[in-house]
Structures are given as C-alpha cells and as structure tokens.
Amino acid sequence: MYRGTRLAILREWASRDGSRDERNTLEREFLDASIGLEDSERATAVRRNRRLRLLTAGLALLLVVTGVGVVALQQRQDALRSQRVAVSRQLAAEALGLVESRPAAAMLLSVEAFRAAPTFEARSAMLTVSAHQYYQAELSGHDDAVSEAAFSPDGRTLATASRDRTVVLWDAVTRRRLATLLRQVLTAEALLEPGEPNAGRARRERLEPLVGEGVQFQQGTSLRTVDQLADGRSPW
Structure with a gap:
C-alpha cells in the first residue's frame, strides 16, 4: 500500500479529469485500498491524540486537586x-x-x-x-482537721491525730489505713515513739490540713527525719 508522498501524488493524479478511464480495475482497487488505509490510520491517530489530551487534562486536574488537598492538610x-x-x-x-x-x-x-x-x-x-514540690499523697480518714502527724522509727507507719479525737494509723508505703484509735489523751507521737517522744515528730509547718477530709503529708528529709530510738517496738 502507498502512503505518504507516493499516495499524495497518486491521489492528485487520480483527481484529474479523465484519469479514471486511464486506470484499470486493479489500479483503482489499489488506490482505494491505500486511501482507505490512510484514512483509517489518520482517524486512529486522531482518537489516540484525543485520549492523550483527555488523560493529560485528567492528570493535571488530579495534580491540582492533590496539591490543594496537601495545602489544606x-x-x-x-x-x-x-x-x-x-x-x-x-x-x-x-x-x-x-x-x-x-x-x-x-x-x-x-x-x-x-x-x-x-x-x-x-x-x-x-x-x-x-x-517547689514536696507533695506526695493524700490520706483521707478524719472528720476534722489534723493537728499532728508522726512516723514510726522505721518510717513504715504514720499516725495522724485529729480534732475529731481519733488517731489513725497508716501504712506509709501502701497508704492503707491500718487502724483507727480513740485519741483520748494520746498523741500521734506517744503511739509511735515510746523512747523519745520528740524524736520522730513531723514538722507541723509542712503539713497542709484539709478540714473534714484528712491530711496531706509531704516527702523530703524534713518530714522523715526520725532519730534512732533505743526502743523501736510499737505499742500496738
């Protein structure tokens, strides 16, 4: 089949007046087939170009949308x-x-x-x-303000005395209440320090009473300074 320049020349010659009479049947069929093939290829190329343009436009739109989404995100x-x-x-x-x-x-x-x-x-x-932080925990167990607090010689038990006339014994490690005693004339120190009443006293200025709820005690050397006692046994 002719294509390109050859087919263009042949088509120009075929378009002249009287040229059809000069061609035989085989030549006419060959020319028609060449022209049909060229037209088909041209139409295919047009469709391909159209699809490429649509694809390019779609990709461009996708890029724009993606860019806008990225910027928004x-x-x-x-x-x-x-x-x-x-x-x-x-x-x-x-x-x-x-x-x-x-x-x-x-x-x-x-x-x-x-x-x-x-x-x-x-x-x-x-x-x-x-x-500025010395706060460690909050113990709730009294119905009135706490007036005293003291640790046992080994530092494992805390006694808190309240104006509600009770003394509560606490496990200083687990913060669990061990017992509630009627205060009467006893103080927290008297329960915990049979040898030297003042040795293990907690500094009251470092206590922060919560009226009706309990006592907040603070960690630090000032609170846990308990001198070694001759008699370390607890009276309870």
Missing part, C-alpha cells in the same frame, strides 16, 4: 499545632500560678501542658513546680 496541621501550643502555654501559666497554693494541681497542670505540646513554657513550668 498542611494548614489544618499547622492550625492544630498552633492550638496545642496555645493550650500548652495556657496550662503552664496556670500551673505556675498554683505552685504555692495548690502544688498537686500545679503538678498535674504542668504535666498536661507538656502533653499538649513540649513547649519551653511547659518544660519551665514542670521544672519550677518540681523544685
């Missing part, structure tokens, strides 16, 4: 990050404001601030609160 992440940073700074500021009055709440707030976002303010708040 990035903006959302930036907004959430900014929100977490703002929350972290706010919680850190609140924690610092409660260091002296509510140390336990201050510690919780500083931890939540760091969890929200590890900002400079959150780290600073945690360090500041930790430096």
